[in-house]
Amino acid sequence: MKSVKRTMGTMALAAIMILTVSCKDGNKEEAPTPMSSEMHQETMSGDEMAMNNGQDAKAEAILHEYFNLKDALVNDDNGKAKELGNTLAKSLKAFDVSNYSDNEQSELKDIIEDATEHAEHIGESDIKHQREHFKTLSKDVTDMVAITGTDKKLYEQFCPMYNKNEGGAWLSMNKEIRNPYFGAQMLKCGKVQREIN
Template identity: 45%
Template sequence: MKNLKVNLGIAMLVIASLTAVSCKNNNEEGNVDNSGMDHENMSEGSEMMEGGTQTSEDISGGENQDSQTGIIVNDYLELKDALVADNSEGAAKAGESLVTAFENFDRSGYEAGEQQEMTEIIEDAREHAEHIAVSDMAHQREHFDILSIDLVDMLAITGSPETLYQQFCPMYNNNKGAIWLSTSEEIRNPYFGQNMLSCGEVQKEI
């Protein structure tokens, strides 16, 4: 009977030891699995983050839009400077360049609603640029008035590639006034040219 009790005690100790070892192994295996799972989740998270970043194609598309807008702004500024200098021939050449720039403007990178709005703006602006290319100075200035409004509306959608100042002459068009854009805050009036060079004021920065 005594031997039986001893044997039972030994057996219970062995079982307890095996159970402890088994639990320990399970815990270690669980830690390994969790570690592997975390690494996998982190990798998937990294891939998702990378997928959400801006691609070089997106960046180049934005740069292309800026470039197109920049061409139009530069041609417009050349036209404005020609009118300031009372240079009808120079204004006509700038008008021709604007016609081409408006015709080549790619609107596909914009949202559908913006594309529709820009199409209307660009068609109207191109028409005024066409008139400027073939008109005398007085008519060039009349069309420049509406062209300037069109360009402001366009830049509200595309953004401006550089800092521009919207300026205003209160005396043009029978004192109804007219706006234009310039890269400088200094007033150089394209509607009266050398006759009233400094007539006007800065309305806002674009």
């Protein structure tokens, strides 16, 4: 029994060491997995995941505002993140889903409702809570991009250390890791999970 406990303790210690080492500033990124016109979704079927070829200027504007918000969190700028959260919430509320199929409209309405709520919370919170809401907002924006499409090459990035090692993903237009969940504290913690183009 003692040997089992010792083995389990050793394995737990090894896991902690691996996570710690993986998020040092000198880490090497793994090669991202290229994704052409589909994104992995847990809530959508394969056919629904295919990105639309038609581009929507308002969807692109929302994506641009999301990246500005991400950059404010990377820079630990609570005030700018509040401002951008409110701007993003307004843009999400104004997004017109009528150009999409009935199924896509239904999905987009759910995504936009959830994303708007998180953007509004970011607009009125301290930076710790902004980052908590940004995690869910990032999933919402990723889900939205799966439907609306984009002409930009995006990178889904992931930090395994965020939220007591639960981890958190975000989108970026750059391969280089700039962590919005830790900012200057652990700026380069994370890796590219996949490319979205």
